[in-house]
Amino acid sequence: MPQSAPPRVAERLSAAPSGTPLPREVGGGFVAVLAFCGIAVSVMQTLVVPLVTELPQLLHTTSSNASWVVTATLLAGAVSTPVMGRLGDMFGKRRMLMVALALMVIGSLTCAVTSDLVVMVIGRAIQGGAMGAIPLGISIMRDELPPQKLGSAMALMSSSLGIGGALGLPAAAFVAQHTSWHVLFYGAAGLGLISIALVLSVIPESSVRTPSRFDVIGALGLTAGLVCLLLPITKGGDWGWTSSTTLGLFGAAVVILLLWGVFELRTAEPLVDLRTTARRQVLLTNLTSIMVGFSFYAMSLILPQLLQLPKATGYGLGQSMVMAGLYFAPMGVAMMLVSPLSARINAAKGPKVSLVLGLIVIGATYGAGLVMMDYIWQIVVLSTALGIGIGIAYSAMPTLIVSAVPAAETGAANGLNTLMRSIGMSTSSAVVGVILAHQTTDFGGVPLPSKDGFQTSFLVACAASVGGLLIALFLPARQRAGLAGSAPVAASTPATTTDSAPVIDSAPVAAPALVGAPAAAATSAASAATESATETAADAVDLAYAEYAAEDVSALTGGVIHGRVLGPGGGPLADAAITLIDTGGRQLGRTVTGRDGRYRVPAPDTASVVLIGSATGYQPQAATLLVTDLPVVCDLRLSGGGGLTGSVRAVGGEPLTDATATATGPEGEVAATATADEKGEFALPELTPGTYTLTVAAAGHRPYATQVELTLGEPVRVDAELPPAARVRGTVRDRGGRPLGDTRVSLLDASGDVVGQVITGDDGSFGFEALTGDHYTVVASGYAPATRQITVGGAAGTERRDVDFLLGHGEE
Template sequence: MTTTTTDHHRRRPSGGGIVPVLAFAGIVVAVMQTLLVPVIKDLPELLGTSPGNATWVMTSTLLAGAVATPIMGRLGDLYGKRRMLLTSLAVMVVGSLICGFTSELLVMIVGRALQGFAMGAIPLGIGLMRDELPRERLGSAMALMSSSIGVGGGLALPLAALVAQNADWHALFFGAAAIGTLSIVLTLVFVPESPLRAEGTFDALGAFGLSTGLVLFLLPITKGSDWGWSSGTTLGLFGAAAVVLGLWGVLELRVKAPLVDLRTTARRAVLFTNLASIMVGVAFYAVSLVLPQLLQLPTVTGYGLGQSMVVAGLCVAPLGLTMMFTAPIYARLSTKYGPKTTLVIGMLIIAIGYGAGLGLMSAAWQTVVIAVVLGAGIGLAYSSLPALIIGAVPASETGAANGLNTLMRSIGTSVSSAVIGMVLANTANQVNGVAIPTMHGFRLSFLIATGAVAVGLVFALLLPRRNRVEKPQPLASSEEAVSETMPTAPTPAPIPVPDGRGDFHGFRGFRGFRGRVLGADGTPVARAKVTLIDRRGRQAGTTMSAQDGSYDLAVPAEGAYVLAARAAGHGPLASSATHAGDDRPVELDLALPGENAGVPA
């Protein structure tokens, strides 16, 4: 048996900067997705290639992000979420610099794929927030992180359009590299590493299988309108994806430490949350595709609004800004009614926004109204998703689970891009060899988005009912937040075998942990609360230390555990330890740091 105790006396950065810094990282990720939207129609000319080949500049980012998201989430659970967040951002910066110095198609595709790796920052940031923040701040923080993808997209669109109109288009990539570097520096300064680690090893074969299956699935979705949905290539890739993902699923059920715990994923709460996420992704991307085109079409079409690239970006920007402002509203609603109710309310607002949009397309101010309403609904929906996932999975799997949830949103946006693109193309009018989208196509796109929201609403209503979140009390550390927010398992009663001393500490047959809680000066600490957390992040027992500082906590089975201790006048402590499962206690003293020493590093 082995025990490992974290160095709790190392200085830890203040938690005040964690939320804005991680939210900024999410905004940086979103910028990567919308960076080239203002110049997308000019990419064939800029890269000296065909329109079909130029689409790979956008597709490569999507595919790389889809592949990297669950992998980086799992690596974060195993080796440190902050470490993997920094890695994701560093790869993105390298990709941005590659793109900034080239106009060659293949090199540009490689750089854009590297930019896509930044998508892993969203689940990693959510995981860090759960591990580091007290419960009273967690809801609004996760909501802000989750909605940052929309905030970044809304803000980046007008800024990117302004840069593209007034400077060389490569400046977009240098700007992306600069904000990526800034995000790395801020993360190093303000974000501590999480002390929580998942058990097991990295499932390399599972990562390869998932990556292959996702590429085979997303590739025909993004290129189906170009290849033809009934073509042999499209159908063949869908068939290959089904086979590869099926074999991957069988493998994941058999390995000891899978990349994705499919048994957890199959839980009702996780399954329906992920399915709802796909529908929210469809709804989010539909408005992003329709409104900018409608705004920029010339007025001679009879329905185009004739706005410039920058004005069109400004009209759509409220979509992201409203998503940001809904984060605190979500926290209050979720605290009172629960994240399921908040998700349902968000879905209903999205449906109202798209329904109103069918008749509000004749002026620029009307598109702003649509963006605000849809932003409010999408913000509430997006903010609810991580809370629903975190409430249904063990603490050690939050990175991978939120990574999978982010992947579901990416699949939703991919499907939306393909379907809406196909609808607009098939309903377009040809004018001098140029396809001009029609109002019929725009309205049909909004109807499709409304249908997706309706399906998502059904999935949301099928989520299990949860009790309302009680008004949170201040917690001393993230470890306590983990233990107090996870389901409580009953503490198994020890089977003591007296050794003649007549006290509990003398029982040789006690299977668990025992020792003393000590202060920074080595004196015993009475009435310290000691909580036992199992490898799945669930509370397995709790006790209070005696007058001499002694404690005993039984364990249900062998394995790795975390003992979290807190007491008035002392800093909190979390110590990891492993029990062999035999009827011998593991001696482990818990030395609490001073009150101002901070939480464990």
């Protein structure tokens, strides 16, 4: 007679087993916090725009002098972006992000306690130092996010430069109209403090660093050149465009920036790497960024003033400061909503298409603005359309930059790109300010910007967008596949040509890793390179480094292949051997990396070559390069040596094809996975040294798990034998022997947890498959539940057990 269910079993049957909670979405809060920081610092651009018409009275100065309250922030932002980017690459991107946000707080508090023009300009300049937060955020995203999340995240972060500016207008207008204008700056300081707290709580410090010395002379030269350029643009109308002061400052700007460029080219560790900047994709993207920045900021200055001018002028729309800000707000909302669309366009058609499309929308918007400025609904349409165009264009720029520079230089490269945008906005502020200040009409004895001034501003901004479009058309189109690393990388890594510099993750040099290169030749060359270069590395490393540091710009505009060799954590690998061979295995060049992991080899007169990087204690890496457009930049990332290999077999020795081997780290994270081949063999070569749990599983068999310790050197081999999984079948009948359908049968493990439940069919049968434990309890529900304890598998049981039940009312 069947036994009654034990109390523990009955308790388990009365409640469903608890499920495992779903894992948290990686990067959600991370991206949101960085985007919030970008929006917060971008608010500084338009914080005082609602006050533009009142600033001369508030600060007791002229209109042209008051314009420096806007221009100072943009100018400081233009300088701070490459500076913050370089310092972030050197000392940590999160650390410098905190510095940028701290500058925002200090500058805001400085402005909050003064009504003096000079102090206000100083405070606004300190606020501008926070603009470096945006390129730093993009670089942190590249370092931390997986590739599938990076595109949309960078698009949002890049667009935050415009989103914050557009959304800041209505908020600033509301505060300024209903409270003291000083409250604007107290609010900005509060935003900065909130951003600092969020960064401390959510954002990790990136491990990617570029040890170097900060280029103080470069930073001072860039500042002086930009001041000399923007000062005459702002004051030229007052001084006279042909005056000696105006022309002298323009000339000084040209001389200073030229000397600065020469100095940067001859400096081993420059603030701005002009060699990278001179490459077509980076150069054209940055030039286009100037035009897009100009076009964006022009609308921010034109529309609020047009909306607030009295209707009695005949063209003003007579809106309050708050309403003017609200009518401008759709621009920011449109930018925020369109950034994911731009990321999809980037992925499907390439970032060049996104940039061109955005510029077309921008140009069409300003063209329409020449005749659409008479009604409020027209202003809303213009601001929304411009937001769409700016959002698409801004989102494409970091993708173009990131795909064209090495990973270790993304901070400085994105900083330079943001610098170009800031130069465009600074120039726009100065140019539009001059136009509106000098094309005026008299209204009750007060000079106000005339309708011709607004139309001229629209026309200038439209011309800037057309110029940007013409430049963008010369950007290289989406590249043909020109690179193959290891098989997993080749599918997701962009092509390596003169306009891209991906980091190629390490994989063992083998036949699948080289396109068009014989496996034996590549493997032999990699082995030979490791041995011979290691012997000479000690003598050659200083020479190689000196040659790289001393090269002038002409050396990198011709036939050269250069880049960096990085370790598993992203740091540079010194003394790594670099070998260049043709597809027949013939050696074409050889060198070793310097102290910063850089290498440089002359490019041969051939269309396709194989670049091999190797270092003692690391897995070698090879990449096929198309040398059709020089110079070529290629970074290699080598993983640690060792790894795991092994085999999976059934109890009888038969190989288990398609078995899965999974290595998990100390925290339970999956580090690598592989599928056994037709011989039952598997390999996990990409694992770095450390402690792992190896689990091997195959359908119809019990899993196998063991802990392994990996070190540099030979791979660890694990051979696993998987016993078959057990199964339990049976039939439930009544006392008369008739099968009972619709009866619930439960399977409990040795701990009393329910691991399976079935409902019997019309024939009363039930079954449980693929059991991996040894001891179970089978419970058939009835007027009184019936239980059976069984043992399957192992020495004491069998791989199949048949269990039949008889159920009846009142059964004991």
